[in-house]
Amino acid sequence: MTPRPLGPDAAGRWVRWWTSVEWEQGVDEWVERRLGEVGRRVVGAGVTYRARFWSVVRCYPVDGGLVWFKENNPGHQFEAGLVAELARLVPDDVVVPIAVDRRRGWLLTEDCGTTLSHAEVADQATRLVVVRALARLQCAVLGKVAPGVIELAPDTAGDRVREVVREWAELPAEHPLRIGPEVVARAEVAADALDRRTADRSGTVPLDLEFNDVYPANIFADRSTGVLRPRFFDFGNTLRAHPFVTLHGFLDSVVDWTRRPLSDNHREELYAAYLAPWSNHLGADPAVLRQDLYAAEPLVDVHRLISWRRLIPHADPTELRTRANIPRGYLTAALQTQKPRSAS
Helix, strand or coil: CCCCCCCCCCCCHHHHHHCCHHHHHHHHHHHHHHHHHCCCCECCCCEEEEEECCEEEEEEEECCEEEEEEEECHHHCCHHHHHHHHHHHCCCCECCEEEEECCCCEEEEECCCCECCHHHHCCHHHHHHHHHHHHHHHHHHCCCCCCCCCEECHHHHHHHHHHHHHHHHCCCCCCCCCCCHHHHHHHHHHHHHHHHHHCCCCCCCCCEEECCCCCHHHEEEECCCCCCEEEECCCCCCEEECCCHHHHHHHHHHHHHHCCCCCHHHHHHHHHHHHHHHHHHHCCCHHHHHHHHHHHHHHHHHHHHHHHHCCHHHCCHHHHHHHCHHHHHHHHHHCCCCCCHHHC
């Protein structure tokens, strides 16, 4: 397994710790012990595949293949416990842990093969399989998991944006997240528009898990049964919010990966495929659910911003300076008040 190069935050405290001999030895011992408990053993040296200040992933060759270890920044430490709960409820739809240490946020899983390819993402039939699977997963766990994460109701999204921009406007001039009065003014206008756009929500779908990072590289293409069965992973960005936002995030990633917009016909077909399991599960009017889906569209980048905000208290000056472009980019996107696609 060839490690990914270190990023611009390599000199920050988290990546320095996660690439230290002390940390590696502690993790290696834990992995070997937990594998031994299930009759498995490591047969080669572990490799830190990717280290960023938000998480680290380490890979181990074992008898019978590979296993993967993950630890998150404290802002997303809940993920290991959340994955364990999801695996208990829907083991065929998510990665299933070999071992979890909830206190330290440590997660050990099997290798699940390849993720969705660019060719698969460009294929409408594959996309339909994915969105149906996503909806079934969300319906299956609805109301059954209390992950202990930030709650963000649609009707509070505008206020969250106002809160962030006012906080960042008061930062010292040299702070990498500092914003000026012109951004604050734009944010007030954008937040008002966001209030209006989310006001049409019916309340039919309760707040629940919004996975907030479902994109092709976080979906294993499980074909062990002879047909594609998506297996989802990487839930560290999850919020308790409107579940429909997850679909919009995935469709945004499709546009990004294919570098072309979805046609209106393809988008509407994907909407219908996603909403069908929800309609059946809730006994709800499909037309009402579709309006709720439209109302959820402008929340994607707001959710990404609020999720990323959990990491900021745990970042040192180097990490803030080198990664500030990410939350600033989410804020910029969240402030855009363009006409929703569904109204065109």
